[in-house]
Amino acid sequence: MKTYGSLTLSNGAWHLSNIPPHVAIRLKQLFPRVPKAQTGTFQFPCDKLHCADLAWFLQRYPMSMSHDDQLSLEDGRVQFEHNQAEMEAILRPDYQPSARTGLREGQVVRPYQGQAVDLCLSRGSLLLGDDVGLGKTYTTAAMLLDPATLPAAVVMQTHLQDQWREKIETFTTLTTHKIKGTKPYDLPLADVYLFRYSQLLGWIDTFDDGFFKAVAFDEIQELRRGEESGKGEAAKKLADAAQFKLGLSATPIYNYGAEIWNVMQFLDDAVLGNWGDFQREWLKDHRQVNDPEALGSYLREQNIMLRRTKRDVGQQMPPINTIVERIESNDEALASIDDLARQLALKTTTGTFMERGRAGRELDLLVRHATGVAKAKNVARYARILLEADMPVLLMGWHRDVYDIWLDELAEYAPAMYTGSETDKQKRESVRRLVQGETNLFIMSLRSGAGLDGLQHRCSTVIFGELDWSPKVHEQIIGRLDREGQQEQVTAIYLNTDEGSDPPMVEVLGVKASQSSAIVDPGRQLANRHSDKTRIQALAERFLASRGNKKEVA
Structure with a gap:
């Protein structure tokens, strides 16, 4: 049989040597990780995947090998194919997982x-x-x-x-x-x-x-x-x-x-x-x-x-009730940054490469901060409507100045804080206060909620008083409530303004969400967003009526 070089196993790696040029070209095409400029000897790890790939390559281009190396290559190929069959069996719907020892009683x-x-x-x-x-x-x-x-x-x-x-x-x-x-x-x-x-x-x-x-x-x-x-x-x-x-x-x-x-x-x-x-x-x-x-x-x-969804494993949770509200912002807060924002905007288009990058980041921070502050009081007023009805609320923000406004406006509700400023002990105490009913207001930083468990036993409503650039941050936060143990439909309320950073952020969030969702859930059709304002509207009308204000709620 004609051969096209030799294949040897040495020091835990496969070595291909004396490869003719046309075979080397084909090798590099089929194994992109091989540097294009490499010649002479080629080296591959001795793992199951590479054994299978090399065995497949040798069907087209046989190489001289020792008997022991042939057995090693064949053994690696067989293990790879067995492993692939094993994984296919594991992923079948009727698969019965292996029994586990070492669980606590009742688990x-x-x-x-x-x-x-x-x-x-x-x-x-x-x-x-x-x-x-x-x-x-x-x-x-x-x-x-x-x-x-x-x-x-x-x-x-x-x-x-x-x-x-x-x-x-x-x-x-x-x-x-x-x-x-x-x-x-x-x-x-x-x-x-x-x-x-x-x-x-x-x-x-x-x-x-x-x-x-x-x-x-x-x-x-x-x-x-x-x-x-x-x-x-x-x-x-x-x-x-x-x-x-x-x-x-x-x-x-x-x-x-x-x-x-x-x-x-x-x-x-x-x-x-x-x-x-x-x-x-x-x-x-x-x-x-x-x-x-x-x-x-x-x-x-x-x-x-x-990846499995709640529906995939039989947990039929009600759809998230997503409500997007347009609220007014304080024009003075946004106007106060006009001059500086204009200067930074000019630098992002006309400055040097370093100046453009730095100015862009500064502009983002400046406008996001001003937007959060500009709408903070109206966000607090919206949250008050729910708190007056004795409804536990997660209030999400990002800037310390925004938290300060919320703390001042909603002080009577003894808010618990879970942001970047609290110690682990203080955060655990804040969770305890909410879960045990000592407070109905839980103010949390947008990026502090990953992995947090327990809130679903008391709360089903989250208000986004500020936005994050990542849609998955919002999804993580909603997931803190939409999980096993939740007894109510989860409501996510986005309070956006038509000014400042909110409009461009909403646009970018849509692009990012489409990328992530298609990779994480390929083939899954986008569900229609469920949005029912009936309950919130009724609470608002009752809130206004209690203050003698009969003005119709939009």
Whole structure:
């Protein structure tokens, strides 16, 4: 049989040598990660995927091999095909997940959670994008009951360390340890070690020894900027050394579709190729995906992404009642920034590259702040209508000056605060006050709600007094209420003004939402937005009547 070079297994890698030029050209076409300028010897990892690919390539271009290397290649190919068949079986509707030992008495792993566990253990990596409220924390804990995953690291946002420890230890018999500080120390014996994202960089030099067999990244969109940040660099080293990798987020794309490439680098950096490959094949510019639905379908075909909605698992929740109201803003607050805004706007179009970028950011901050302040009093007046009816309310904002206005206008309702200024202890106290009925007003920062649980037991209404640039931030917040334990239909109220930053933000939010939704839920038709103002209107009429004002409510 004619051969086209040789294939040898050495030091855990496959080496192709003496490859004729026309075969090398074909090799580079079929394996884009091979540098185009490389000649002579080509090297590939000795894993199941590459064994299958190389075995397929050798059907067209046979190569000389030793008998032992042939057996190794064939064994890798067979394992790959077996693994693919196994994953296909796991994803069948009638699949029965493996039984779990190590659960606390009375605790159970739901079938859809067990399915995700088995898929991640089979593939080695998974992005779990289940709807908010479907128990991704419990799914993670169930996966870590497998001895092959221990000891494990779980990485979460700062305010969720205690919540993770509580849920793991009440659901399973696993032991946990909360990492303290950013300076490495001798770790006590435990099954699961809980890191904050902000602690990773300090521990980076300890991650490459393979101590952690599995790593789970909660709210993995925290890594959407990739390795350009210190926490991203450390997270990559932690992930590369682990055998099992699990990313958790119902909203892995916060802004534009290109963010999914960065997210995948921490789970399976081969699935989307290098940045050049991804940009060439998938993007229409540096941030927007050309065909989001095709990308979403591809990620599912690769079994790297699994997502179920509440409807998929039989949780029939009422549709979100979305109400968009136009409210007046204080013209003086916006007029006060006119001169400075005009100067910054000019710089964004006529300045140097650095000046344009800096001026654009400053203009955004300036106008968003002024818009929030300009409508803050009318937002507070709207919230008062619901609070007067003894209705618990989440009031969402971003700027400290806006919070101050709300605190002043609504002081009589003894608001609880959950923003970037409170300690973890103060945040837990604020949650307790709302859940136990000591207050009906919970003022929360737009970016502080990811992973927060418990609010659904008391509250079903959220007011967005300010907007975020990411539609998924809004979705995360609504998901804090629209989850198991909620007894009412959830109402989300957006209070927008026709002035300032609200109009352009609404436009951009629509573009970003279309990118994210198509990737996360390919093929799923957009549901018509449910909007019923009847209840709010009745409350407003009663509020006005109680003050002797019979003016008709629009």
